[in-house]
Amino acid sequence: MSRSLAHETAHLTRSPTPTMAEHSDPNAPWKTLSGIGTSAITAALFLFFLQYVPTIAAGEPVRWVIPWIPSLDVNLSFWLDGLSLMFALLITGIGAMVMLYAAKYLAGHPQYDRFALYLFAFMLSMLGVVLADNLIALFVFWELTTFTSYLLIGFSHADPKSRRNALQALLLTATGGLALLAGFILMGVSQGTFEMSQINAAGSLVGQEFYTLILFLVLAGAFTKSAQVPFHFWLPNAMAAPTPVSAYLHSATMVKAGVYLLARTHPALSGSDLWIWILSIFGAVTAVFASFMALRQTDLKQTLAYTTLMALGTLVMFLAGSTGYAITAAMTFLLVHSLYKAGLFLTIGIIDHATGTRDANLLGGLKKAMPITAMAAAVAGLAMAGIPPFLGFIAKEVAYAGALEMHLWLFVVPMALIAFALMFAVAGIVAYKPFYGPQGDLPHEPHEGPWPMLLGPVVLGSCGLLFGLMPGLTAYYLIEPAVNAVMGAPDTGGRVKLWAGFNLPLLLSLITFALGFLIYLKHQALRERLARIEAKSPDLDASWDVFLDWFVRFSKGQTGLIQTGVLRQYMFATFAVFAVTVLITLITRGAGGVNLNLAGLGLMEWGISLLIAAGTVLVLLTSSRITALVGLGTVGIGVALIFIAYSAPDVAITQLLVELLVVVLLALALLKMPYLDKGNVQKHSFPNAVLAIAVGVLTTWVLLLVVDQPFDRRLTEFFEAASWTQAFGRNIVNVILVDFRTLDTFGEIAVVLIAALGAFVLLKGMRAAKEEKK
């Protein structure tokens, strides 16, 4: 390839060639506890799950249950069947190798320990997603993967682009997660159980009352997580993460959570026209769109990101079907994709590490310097291209057979053909060209990668070859148990074969190879044409920024409107809402008048009432804050006198003391405030007076209505009888506070403490601000 072309296409690359910051010092020690420890534990988990393979293959799912919140039917229940076992093995197996790889890749990075923690936490969350049987637990793990993914994408947190991409992924997938929670709750409540295994066993939900709603909510969760068009744009951006993360989260595991969810809910939700149409169309469009985009990229990591998108689309498309071939295709493709894609990502990481670039136009001729990497890449690339005898070939054959069986085969087969042909070409670009093609200007002299980084690609590549050579064993132990789990019933099996005879799928495969080869030869020209089309088409990623910007502005606007910071307005709003709701309740409940019986009132009652009224008048007439405060205190003391008159000494003492303290505290505050501005008071006084009178009248009305009702003495009688015999106290009020309703009191004193601390911080803050001004 000519140098000038390289320069011409370089500026079209969306993301710049990555910084060297994420790379390690080759001499730094990498055998740290956090690196070796996490990968060892993950490897042990892999072995743990491996021992269940024969049991699961024999058709006996395993279930563990730990009660969590039994009153809400939320349990930590785990369900290991063919589907979850395949995922668990991929997560732990690839996880162990990726962690080892990362230990070397990021060796000497000042925050490597943090990275190892995030990665390990992600691994556990992902295991939780695929093993959880309880829907609520599944949701919790689901969001944990979102959260750990956020931390990992934003790992280079000094880079604003990295932070922005992390936030984008978080917002999109967490919003989908909330929809998913709603869907799960609907599903659980309408089915009477939150255990997915029981819901699946009970049969299909198609045609039930909430089916459509549940389907849309679950699909919203699955499509955002698995980056289906039009929610796809976060995934290529997520490549801001260090390469091991891209290999692990954004190709082999986390993005497959959406696919897993569709597979897991397949017995309950599949089969309806809605399911078939939505999954076929979204999946196919994603697959074809992504494979064109993959061809268009020059950054190899971006290329792989888009091929991952293509794989996710393909998986969703095949899960639309319910026939044995369609599901077998999905499960076989899932397995082979995880193996070769993780391998290729890790290979790209090694190349990047060794040469300092990932630009497809520059890379070439690395075979001599990096023979083992070249071999590992070749093995993964052949699996990706679908060449026999690799498992990728079988996956493609089964996929074509499945596509031919589907309802929308006329649509699905051509889409699959285009996607697979493009995949063939991209495999050439990623796995052949950097090693055998012409070499460009490399920032570094290439060298072979160290063994901890080579182990993953080599093992994963070998698996792709071995599984392809032993299709019978692979099918019996891994694929068919998963297919049975997805279909919810034992399947006939026997579809995974290296040689299925001369048939239509084989013919389609040959067409794929021919077409793919042609595209590979012409890929430079195609790439430029694609870049031109891309420049004209709307950019969803940029629209996202616009949307977010608009959303933030909206929030700011409405906050400014509601939260004015003027205490008077808050109080007005609070009392107005109170008055309106009480009035509406009184009217709708048909509350009538009340008969005021003033005959029984003696001199004392009249005296206290006069005192309270006098206090109120004083507050209204004075222009001094202190005098108003004294008026309010008078009102309070009047109320305390009422309590004394009706023999409630505890309440009376409390009221008296609180009044006293309020007056003292307010006086301390008021002393420091200026005199009331008469004009300001006048301006507000009319609406305030109306509201005050309304609240006063309504409260009185409600109180009189309450007093008019016959008094229910049951609680009083209980406390009178029980406070001595059960709580050994004669003061009922105190016994209620410290014994019968201790938890309430505890909550209240916690509130007292929080309020005091809040006011303390506020006042201290004001003082600090004042001192700063000086």
Add this chain to the structure above:
Amino acid sequence: MNSIIFTAGARLLVALVFVFSLFMLLRGHHLPGGGFIGGLLGAVAFIIYSLACGPEETRRALRVSPEGIAVIGLGIALLAGLFSFFMGDPFFTGQWYWVGGDSYETAAFSINSVLVFDIGVYLVVLGGILSLTFAFEEET
């Protein structure tokens, strides 16, 4: 407030009111009183002192910061609840031990978790109100 009479009187009054607040706390289970009222009274005592001698002097007299007192109070209340938890009863079940007898009628006095809880309430109310008052007083 620079008044010798008030300052001299306050010193006497503070001690009286403070002892009275403890009295109210302890009698609360049978007669009007309890942790809440006691705490309010205790706060009144120290507020009088603070008005007479200033918040700095009062802080010195208290030795522990009022926020600290409130937090310790909440901790004590929580411990009173946890105690029953360790004894195998539901959270916050009152625990009673009789001294000099085996029931309320025969025992000379009792040791119980309910009073411990009330002491916690007392300290939270005392500390909370004092921290508020001091913050107001010191805000100039």
